[in-house]
Amino acid sequence: MSEETTPSTPPDRRARLREQTRREAKDIALEQLARTGPAGISVNAIAKAMGMTGPALYRYFASRDELLTALIADAYTGLAAALTRAAGGASGGATPGEGAQSVRGARLRGLAHAWRGWAKEHPERYLLIYGTPVPGYSAPEETRTIAAGMMRTTVSACEGLDPAETAEHRALRAWTRLHGLVGLEVAGHFDGMDFDVDQLFSDEVESLIR
Amino acid sequence: MSEETTPSTPPDRRARLREQTRREAKDIALEQLARTGPAGISVNAIAKAMGMTGPALYRYFASRDELLTALIADAYTGLAAALTRAAGGASGGATPGEGAQSVRGARLRGLAHAWRGWAKEHPERYLLIYGTPVPGYSAPEETRTIAAGMMRTTVSACEGLDPAETAEHRALRAWTRLHGLVGLEVAGHFDGMDFDVDQLFSDEVESLIR
C-alpha cells in the first residue's frame, strides 16, 4: 500500500518494479513448491496466481529453468545469511554476564540453532538445497560459492573447541550431524514418533562442543 | 534366457510371469528415477522401454500412484533387509577369533556400514525414502511398519553400549548421524570437496560406539 523507498527518484523506478515482480513470482513459486514439489512449479500457474498471463513472466525470467535457478540461489543466500548472523553475533552478545564456561562453543551453538530454525521456517527452501537433487541440474557457480562461504562460517565457529581436532574436521561433523537431524525432521520422518526432538537436537549440538 | 524356477508347475505360471513383468516395470522406473527425478516417472515411457504400449501397464498397476507406492515400499523393504542382514550376523560371524574388545559395537558397526553401502548402491532408492517427500504423498501403513522395524533393528544393535544412555536414545542418534552423512553424500554435496569421506564416516560410527 505505501511506498517504502523514495518515490522521487525516477531513474530506477522501473528496475525496482521489475525486482518486485520477480520477488512476487519467486514467492508464489515457493508456495507452489511447498504444495506440489519441485516438479509442480509451473510458469503458467505462477503467472495466473499473480493475475497475469503465462507469457508475461518471460519478461522476468528467460525460462522455467532460470526461475528454478534463482529459487535455489535465493535459498542458499537465505541460509547463509542466517548462519552468518548467528555465528557472528553469538560470541559477544546474546546472554552476557555469564561465565567463560557458558561462552565456550557459543558461536557454534548459535549457528546450529540458526540452522535448524531457518530450516523449520522454510522447509521447502531447505529441501531445495538439501533434498533430492533436481534432475539434470548442476549447481551454478554462484551456489557453490555460497556453500563454500557457509562452510567457512562453520569452520570459524568451530575454532578453538578442541586442540586434538582441526576446526575443518569438526565443522564437517557439525554439518553432517546438523543436517542429519534437521533433514529428517523437515521431511517429516519424526512425525508420529514419541520423543523430544528439541532435546535430541540440543544433545547433538552439545556433543559437538564438548 | 534360462528358466530358473520349476517350469513344470503350471498353476501359478501366469502369476509368476505377472510378477516378473511388475519387477521389470519397477526396475525401469528406478532407472527413470535416477535419470529424471521422481516427477519424471512416466507410465508411457516405462511401457515403451519394455517394448509395450502405455495402456498395457494398467494390467499390472492400477495407476501411476500405485506404481510409485510399490517403488517406495520396495525401497523400504530393501534397506530394512540390508540392515537386518548386517546387524543380525555381525555379533557372531564376520571376523572371528578376535578379542572381546573388537566385538564391542560390532552389530552397530555392521549396521552402519550396511546403511551407507546400500545407499551408495541404490542412491535413487535411498532418496525415495529420505529425500524430498513426494507431493501430497502420505506414507502407506506398510512403509510405516517397515520403518518401525528398522528402528527396532537399530535399537537392538545399540543395546549394551552405554549404561548411561538408553538404547533407544542412542539408536536415534545413530539414525540421524548416519543419515546426515549418507544423505549429503548421496545427494552429491561432497563432490569437489577435498576430504576423506570413508574416514569421516568411520569416525562418526566409532563416535556412536565409544
Added chain:
DNA sequence: TGTACATCAGTGAACGCGCGTTCACTGATGTAC
C-alpha cells in the same frame, strides 16, 4: 486327445489437459528536445 469356454495380455485409437515457449500486437511509461 480334442473341443468349448473363460481368462488374461497387449494393441491402437481416442479423450482432455496443462505444460513451456514463440510471436505479433496494444497500451502504458519514460526520455530527449
Added chain:
DNA sequence: TGTACATCAGTGAACGCGCGTTCACTGATGTAC
C-alpha cells in the same frame, strides 16, 4: 510545458508435446469336460 520517439509490460492466439487414463477389441493361454 508540450510534442515525438523509444522502451518496456502485458495480452491473446497458437505451436507441438507428453502425460494419465478409458475403451473396445484381438489373440494367446489356461481350464473343464
